[in-house]
Amino acid sequence: MIVIDGVLIDDEVFRAKFRCDLERCKGACCVVGELGAPVTSDEVGNIEALLDKLKLHLPEANQKTIDEKGIYEVHQGSLFLTTVEGRECVFATIDESGIATCNLEKLYLSGASNFRKPISCHLFPIRVRQRLGMEMLVYMQIEECEAGRACGAKEKVYLYEFLAPALERKYGVAWTKKFLNVCRQSKSDKDITSLNHKFKSS
Numbered sequence: 001m002i003v004i005d006g007v008l009i010d011d012e013v014f015r016a017k018f019r020c021d022l023e024r025c026k027g028a029c030c031v032v033g034e035l036g037a038p039v040t041s042d043e044v045g046n047i048e049a050l051l052d053k054l055k056l057h058l059p060e061a062n063q064k065t066i067d068e069k070g071i072y073e074v075h076q077g078s079l080f081l082t083t084v085e086g087r088e089c090v091f092a093t094i095d096e097s098g099i100a101t102c103n104l105e106k107l108y109l110s111g112a113s114n115f116r117k118p119i120s121c122h123l124f125p126i127r128v129r130q131r132l133g134m135e136m137l138v139y140m141q142i143e144e145c146e147a148g149r150a151c152g153a154k155e156k157v158y159l160y161e162f163l164a165p166a167l168e169r170k171y172g173v174a175w176t177k178k179f180l181n182v183c184r185q186s187k188s189d190k191d192i193t194s195l196n197h198k199f200k201s202s
Helices: 011-015 041-048 051-055 060-069 103-109 119-123 143-155 164-171 173-184 189-201
Strands: 002-004 007-009 072-075 078-081 092-094 100-102 126-131 134-139
Touching: 002 173, 007 011, 011 134, 011 173, 041 051, 051 060, 051 103, 100 103, 119 126, 119 164, 164 173
Parallel strands: 007 134
Antiparallel strands: 002 007, 072 078, 092 100, 126 134
C-alpha cells in the first residue's frame, strides 16, 4: 500500500486495467449487491432536492418504493440508497435491452442538475474504506465487472486513468495530479515495491 496525503491506496489500484463496457455488463453495478449505493447525508439532501424532476423519469415500481420506504436506508450506522425489492437502485431505469442506467446522471448530463450521482457510484469499482484512521482506496473485482476488466486490458486503459475524473471530484485537482504522477511511475510490480519502500522510508 502507498499513502498519498493521508489516503491509503491498495496496490491493485495501480496495476489494474479497467474500462466500463455497458453493453456487456448491462449496468450491473446499479443492480447487484445486498444494499444500494453508499451515500452521505449531504448527497441525500442533494437528491431530495431533485425528487420532483427525478420522479418524472422513474418507473412506477421505483416511485412506489420511494413513497413507501424513502430514498435511503440505514445499515450499521451508514446510509445506502433504497433498492426496488432488493434489486436495482431506486433511481435506475432498466431499458428494453436489459441495461440499467442512472436517472441522476441523466439529469446531470442534460444540464437539469448540478449533482451527478453519489461519489461511491462515480468511483466504482473503487470503494473507499476506513483503515488505520485513514480513507483507503480498494479495487473491488466483482464477477459482474469482468467485461470492464477485459475492455481495459484490450484498450490498455488503466483503472486510475479511467477513474481520474471521479477521484478529482472527491479529492481535488492537486491530490489527483500527485496520485496520477505516482501511478504512472508504478506500471510494474517492481516499481510498486520500490514506491512502497520509498513512501515507508519518508
